[in-house]
Amino acid sequence: MPGHFGQKILKHLGLNEDGNNNNNNPGYPGQQQQQQQQQEPMGPRMAGDRLVNNDERSLSNKPGGTYPRLCRMHDGSILASFTRFRDGKRFLMVSRSVDGARTFEDIGEVTSGKGDVDNTYLLEVAPNVVLAAFRNHDLGPGGPTHYRITVCRSQDGGRSWHFASQGAEKKPPLGIWEPFMRLGQQGEVQMTYSQEFAHNNQCTMLVCSRDQGASWSAPQCLHGQDHCVRDGMNGIAATVDRGRPALVMIFETTTHGTFDLEALLSYDDGRTWGYRHQVYVPPRGHNAGAPQIASFGDGSLAVIFMTDEDCRQVQWTKNACIKVVFGSPPQDGRVFWTRPTTLCPGTGHWPGIMALDGQTLLGTYECGGPKAKSITLR
Structure with missing residues (x-):
């Protein structure tokens, strides 16, 4: 397993309010120094650092899988x-x-x-x-x-x-x-x-x-x-809105023709949904889709997805890499989302995500087989 160095991101973040953030700043394989991703101070700041760790591991002891x-x-x-x-x-x-x-x-x-x-x-x-x-x-x-x-x-x-x-x-x-x-x-x-x-x-x-x-x-x-529009590939995570239990549903959709990411909130354990809003819209003509979502112990959120925004040739879903955006805990039905950070810069597909504990999430994806990296809140 590679060393436990990480890519430092999102320290005391300023979050863009509209979710339409088009910052393409991927990490690179083997990059050992930590980097802080620059954010515009346009929303409430989340406490702590969120680190995408360079600790890729396989989810199988045999080759292949998606x-x-x-x-x-x-x-x-x-x-x-x-x-x-x-x-x-x-x-x-x-x-x-x-x-x-x-x-x-x-x-x-x-x-x-x-x-x-x-x-x-x-x-x-x-x-x-x-x-x-x-x-x-x-x-x-x-x-x-x-x-x-x-x-x-x-x-x-x-x-x-x-x-x-x-x-x-x-x-x-x-x-x-x-x-x-x-x-x-x-x-x-x-x-x-x-x-x-x-x-x-x-x-x-x-x-x-x-x-x-x-x-x-x-x-x-x-x-x-x-x-x-074509809403699809949903995932749901539990969080809190000023102490009130809430659910956030992430999904891909086609509001702009190609795929982007949007979300809904529920305050009655998933029976009804509202507060629809954009999470991430890629550059025009590109796609961001196949999302999943998980929450940290403080109620903040992470959405993992695949996107072709860094590819010169759009061949959705063939050309894609894996990225993640982070969201604040809801405030009166509103979530503030960051720009994306690259989790797997190579060709990657069909990601998932799960909380290991209150400070650690595990993002999964296919990249020559089923793989995963951890994301930590510090």
Whole structure:
């Protein structure tokens, strides 16, 4: 593992109020000295330093894999999920770390198939009981013939898996994908996913389960059913707004034609959402998408995403690197976001993020396999 030097950023930040920050100042591989990213003093300042550490590690003890996501277990261990391609099939893999996410070893396989299986998301719902939600589409000569968000369950900490239910399913031509799960305040599993309503209209949907994924409520559109943009790839993090519990949802969308990042807030545990605002808009003609979000112990936020803004040739999603922006805790429904800082300057895809503790987040991404770097608050 590389040394624990880092890239110093965001010290006592001044944050741009509108979120439309186009500062392209990536780090460089092997850069050992710390750098402080310059910020305009245009908003409240967050206390502390946020450091993107040069401590990349693999999420598997075997080669290959993409779309990595993490899941914290009750015993302190950490599961990772990712998709591996081999012999014309896709394998939804699970690995485990027992040393604080420093090393991982493959322990299980959720499923495999020649269809369109991908987008695995893990959630522990009881000690050693883990749900895996993933897209699971039948394919024909002309494309998908049936869309599903399938849920499997493990009762041994991710080693063996069995079918639990279909969280959502529908017929073509309009699809569903990209599930995300969290536990609500009443112990229910809340699963959000993306659904197309038209070629130019995609929204975030919600279904809930009160029986550990065996059955699900009817789908509910959370925002924007009549808004002709493609909201997708959502993630949700818990925070506080002046002591009031709040959730922040991050997602990609097409307000400006290409992809940018926007957010919503909820003050009723995810039942209703509002306060929509921009998080990051890349330079015109470029994309910022595939975001995920996590919170530090002080309620401040980190959004990891992929972007092609540093690439001369726009080939979304082929050309991309991984960056992160930080946000203040909400203040009366408003979040102040920084400019982006590079986490993986090389070609990187499909990032995720999870809090290891109150001062440490782990950002994941594909870069020659499922990888991760830590981000610390000091």
